[in-house]
Structure formats: structure tokens, C-alpha cells
Amino acid sequence: MEETINHIERRDKELPYISDENVMAEQAETRKKLQKFNTMDTSDFQGLSSMIRQILGKTGGNIFVNPPFYCDYGTHIEVGENFCANYNCTILDVAKVIIGKNVLLAPNVAIYTAGHPIDPVARNSAYEYGIGITIGDNCWIGGNTVITPGVHIGNNVVIGAGSVVTKDIPDNVVAAGNPCRVIRPITEEDRYYYYKKRKFPSDTFEEIEKYRAKEEG
Numbered sequence: 001m002e003e004t005i006n007h008i009e010r011r012d013k014e015l016p017y018i019s020d021e022n023v024m025a026e027q028a029e030t031r032k033k034l035q036k037f038n039t040m041d042t043s044d045f046q047g048l049s050s051m052i053r054q055i056l057g058k059t060g061g062n063i064f065v066n067p068p069f070y071c072d073y074g075t076h077i078e079v080g081e082n083f084c085a086n087y088n089c090t091i092l093d094v095a096k097v098i099i100g101k102n103v104l105l106a107p108n109v110a111i112y113t114a115g116h117p118i119d120p121v122a123r124n125s126a127y128e129y130g131i132g133i134t135i136g137d138n139c140w141i142g143g144n145t146v147i148t149p150g151v152h153i154g155n156n157v158v159i160g161a162g163s164v165v166t167k168d169i170p171d172n173v174v175a176a177g178n179p180c181r182v183i184r185p186i187t188e189e190d191r192y193y194y195y196k197k198r199k200f201p202s203d204t205f206e207e208i209e210k211y212r213a214k215e216e217g
Contacts, residue, residue: 014095016117016127030055030074038068060101065089072114080137085109094130095149100137106161108144115149136171145180156186 008026010017017023037051045064052065055074060081069089071077076093080101087107091097095113113130117123131149135141139153142161147153152168159165160176160183169175174183191208194200200208 011094011130014129014131016129018126019128027072030071033074034070040067042067059083076113079103086143092130094128096132097134098132099135100139100155102138103135104140106141106143106145109141109147110145111147113149142176158186 005013007017007020007023011023019027033051033055037048037055040048040051042048048067049064052063052069053059055069055071056063056077056079057075058078060079060083062081063079063083065085066087066089068087069085071091071093073093076095077091077097077099079099080103082102083099084103085105086109089105089107089109089111091111092114093111097111097113111133113133114128115131116128129149133147133149133151135147135153136155136157138156139158141147141153141159142163144161145159145163145165147165151165153159153165154169154171154173156172157169158174159169159180160174162178163176163180164178165175165180167179169180169182172186174186175181176183191212192199192205194204199205
């Protein structure tokens with residue numbers, strides 16, 4: 001006989017679950033915190049940074065989220081150091097969302113671990129699910145990107161604006177499109193350019209190279 005578990009436990013095991021009163025009570029607590037965060041003085045950078053740490057489950061140093069920000073629980077979200085999410089970020093963290101260090105999310109990025117069955121009867125039964133998402137280190141996710149349940153994005157990845165990411169993306173690539181696909185690898189040549197064929201000015205390039213040498217030890 002299968003063990004009987006409650007819907008919170010089912011949700012956290014990535015099993016089909018129903019948003020019963022206990023599940024919704026958890027969301028209600030998060031919404032109170034989000035209400036405070038999203039109505040704060042947006043020039044109070046220190047206050048915003050402090051408040052978002054009360055919402056997210058695990059955070060590294062030097063993180064910032066520009067309001068408005070939306071999530072289901074917050075406690076299922078882990079971000080590394082030097083994390084920045086720009087305006088109108090939405091993370092449906094029914095399952096775990098684990099984000100590495102030095103990650104930038106442009107405006108209107110949507111990360112959806114939540115899903116519903118394809119079969120209409122199963123969907124109408126109120127059962128839903130969440131499948132975890134991971135984003136590696138040193139990633140830049142372009143504006144209006146949607147990341148769907150179960151996706152893994154590797155390290156050092158750039159996702160082009162407007163992408164819909166439905167499958168895993170490997171390390172060290174530029175990827176874009178709907179559905180998102182690898183466009184090209186990131187190469188040594190990219191270090192010289194800041195936008196398309198526009199090269200860094202020599203003084204800026206020298207500063208970046210000093211920073212690179214420090215980072216690489």
C-alpha cells in the first residue's frame with residue numbers, strides 16, 4: 001500500500017498535488033511579504049535588499065531585485081552572490097529554483113516550475129505539479145524570456161531576449177528563440193566586444209583585463 005502524504009509533501013516531492021488550504025496558507029504568508037516589498041520606496045535600495053532576503057529561501061552576498069517581483073513561496077528560491085533581477089520578474093517556485101552566482105535577469109523574465117496535466121479531465125481535477133529549474137553561474141537571461149518546468153541552463157550562458165526555454169542549454173553558449181536553441185558558442189574573441197562589432201575602448205578593456213586576472217587568480 002502506498003504511503004499517504006499531504007499535499008505540501010506531495011508538492012515538495014514533485015508529485016501531483018492540490019492547492020488545498022494548507023498550501024494556500026503558505027502562499028498567503030509570502031503574499032504579505034511581497035505586498036510590503038512591492039510597495040516600498042523604490043529609492044531605498046538597502047531596504048529593498050534587506051526585504052528580499054526575508055522572501056527568498058537562500059541568498060548569497062550582494063543581491064538586488066527591482067520591484068515589482070512576484071513568486072509563489074520564495075522559500076523555494078536559492079540565488080548565489082551578485083544576483084540581480086530587473087523589473088517585473090516572476091518566479092513560480094512550486095518546485096526548487098536554484099540560481100548560481102553572477103546571474104542577471106533582465107526585465108519581465110518569467111521562471112515557471114509550475115504546470116498542469118495535458119489531459120483536460122486530469123487538469124480539471126485540480127491536480128497540478130512543479131518540476132525544478134536550475135540556472136548556472138555567470139548567466140545573463142534576456143528580457144521577456146520564459147523558462148519552463150524542468151529546464152537546466154548551464155554556466156556562462158546568454159539567453160537572447162524573448163526566448164522560450166523548453167529544453168536544457170549547455171555551458172558557454174549564446175542561445176535564443178522560440179523554442180530556445182543554441183545560436184553559437186562563446187569564444188575568446190567575445191572578450192574584445194561589448195555589443196556586436198563594437199569593441200571596448202582601450203582604457204575600458206585594460207580595466208576589464210585587470211579584473212579578469214584577479215578573478216582567475
